[in-house]
Amino acid sequence: xxxxxxxxxxxxxxxxxxxxxxxxxxxxxxxxxxxxxxxxxxxxxxxxxxxxxxxxxxxxxxxxxxxxxxxxxxxxxxxxxxxxxxxxxxxxxxxxxxxxxxxxxxxxxxxxxxxxxxxxxxxxxxxxxxxxxxxxxxxxxxxxxxxxxxxxxxxxxxxxxxxxxxxxxxxxxxxxxxxxxxxxxxxxxxxxxxxxxxxxxxxxxxxxxxxxxxxxxxxxxxxxxxxxxxxxxxxxxxxxxxxxxxxxxxxxxxxxxxxxxxxxxxxxxxxxxxxxxxxxxxxxxxxxxxxxxxxxxxxxxxxxxxxxxxxxxxxxxxxxxxxxxxxxxx
Ligand SMILES: O=C(O)CCC(=O)C(=O)O
Ligand SMILES: [Fe+2]
Numbered sequence: 001x002x003x004x005x006x007x008x009x010x011x012x013x014x015x016x017x018x019x020x021x022x023x024x025x026x027x028x029x030x031x032x033x034x035x036x037x038x039x040x041x042x043x044x045x046x047x048x049x050x051x052x053x054x055x056x057x058x059x060x061x062x063x064x065x066x067x068x069x070x071x072x073x074x075x076x077x078x079x080x081x082x083x084x085x086x087x088x089x090x091x092x093x094x095x096x097x098x099x100x101x102x103x104x105x106x107x108x109x110x111x112x113x114x115x116x117x118x119x120x121x122x123x124x125x126x127x128x129x130x131x132x133x134x135x136x137x138x139x140x141x142x143x144x145x146x147x148x149x150x151x152x153x154x155x156x157x158x159x160x161x162x163x164x165x166x167x168x169x170x171x172x173x174x175x176x177x178x179x180x181x182x183x184x185x186x187x188x189x190x191x192x193x194x195x196x197x198x199x200x201x202x203x204x205x206x207x208x209x210x211x212x213x214x215x216x217x218x219x220x221x222x223x224x225x226x227x228x229x230x231x232x233x234x235x236x237x238x239x240x241x242x243x244x245x246x247x248x249x250x251x252x253x254x255x256x257x258x259x260x261x262x263x264x265x266x267x268x269x270x271x272x273x274x275x276x277x278x279x280x281x282x283x284x285x286x287x288x289x290x291x292x293x294x295x296x297x298x299x300x301x302x303x304x305x306x307x308x309x310x311x312x313x314x315x316x317x318x319x320x321x322x323x324x325x326x327x328x329x330x
Contacts, residue, residue, distance in 0.1 A: 004041055004045055009237065011235045011237040012235050012236070013241060015047045016041050016048050017249060018038060018041060020051065021052040023054075031172070032175065034172060035175035036176070038172050039177070042254055042266040043265060043266065045233070045267065047254075047269055050252055051248055051249050054161055055250070062156050063157060064282060066149050066153070067193040067195070067284065068282065070141060070193060071110060071193075071195040073141065073146065078092045078110075080141075081139040081140070083113065085139075086139055087135070089328065090113055090114055090115060090136065091138075093112075095197070098327045099327060100212070100327055101272070103211070104206045106207060107208070107209065107211055108207050108208060108275070109210055109273075110195050111192050112193045113190060113191070114139075114140070114153065114190070115138055115191075116189035116190070117138060117154070132292050132293055132317045134188075134292045134317045134320060134321055162191075162221070162286055163189055163286075166189060166219075166221060166286060169221075169252065170184040170187060171183075173219070184218070187218075187289065187290060188217075188288075188290065188316070189288055191285070192285050193282070195280065196273065197280055198278050203276070208272060209272070209274050209275045211272055212270050212272045213271070213327075214255060214259075215255030215256065215287065216255050216289070217289030217316075218257040218261075218290060220253050220285050220287050221252055221286045221288070222286075223283065225245065225281050228245065228279070230277070230281055230283075231251070231272075232271060232274070234270040234271065240272075255268050256268045259311075260296040260298065261298060261302075262298065263298040263311070264310055289316050292315060293315055295313055295314070295316075296311070
């Protein structure tokens with residue numbers, strides 16, 4: 001069993017790798033041992049790589065190909081589905097439209113975001129939220145401009161292994177928190193396609209790919225482009241630790257909803273991405289949160305006289321919306 005390697009001064013120096021081969025085992029002892037490793041990584045780092053994650057490479061390749069085609073569309077086409085036109089921030093976010101780090105001058109990335117849908121009926125007939133602060137349907141590029149895009153996301157993401165991996169992680173996190181495996185019952189899923197153009201010319205230190213931030217949901221499963229170092233994770237000593245892509249793995253990091261559920265026992269760790277490689281970089285985060293109407297109330301055993309409540313209790317939707325408004329300034 002591999003546990004997080006900690007330097008003598010107690011700060012993590014690298015992101016651990018966890019083998020998920022036992023995630024669906026019928027043997028509770030094996031699942032328990034896996035949950036123990038997850039617990040260690042969640043409490044000390046807030047980030048880990050996963051191997052044997054069960055998402056076949058051709059699924060990722062197909063989504064990546066579509067992502068490249070989407071970002072290659074004209075600005076005019078992409079702006080037709082700009083997320084400012086929706087109330088729930090779905091759709092396209094242009095370069096520099098978001099700013100994750102208030103100290104910075106904008107994120108040098110463009111993105112496309114959609115929420116989980118059931119595609120068994122007509123597209124958009126099951127928006128991911130019916131009511132509440134994040135209510136609203138997805139928006140999609142037109143079939144004429146990008147044939148097959150919607151179908152690809154439906155086949156390869158919403159009804160496939162990527163979402164299933166997230167669903168299988170929730171019971172593991174629950175077990176890691178000594179809760180019953182069905183503790184996190186409701187989930188909202190968001191997927192984002194990201195493109196970081198190469199940064200050329202004079203470098204403005206206040207413009208990087210994505211500024212220092214924490215994620216807002218329970219956890220994120222991140223695919224990052226092979227062979228390009230960009231992602232960095234802030235350790236408890238305020239040093240940036242590189243999290244390069246490792247072949248055959250994905251990155252999982254915790255977000256603020258888990259920090260709130262656990263009163264900070266699980267770490268929502270600050271991270272950023274800088275693409276100074278000289279070539280385009282693509283990444284694909286899949287964000288898993290609880291349903292937006294769920295109150296982010298701490299698990300009772302995570303609050304004590306020594307560890308008083310750190311966050312006011314609000315719903316997941318209120319929290320995510322407030323962070324979106326701060327990042328995109330609308
Ligand atoms: O592109 C990356 O590697 C990181 C993206 C990220 O942190 C985010 O979208 O929250
Ligand atoms: Fe992030």
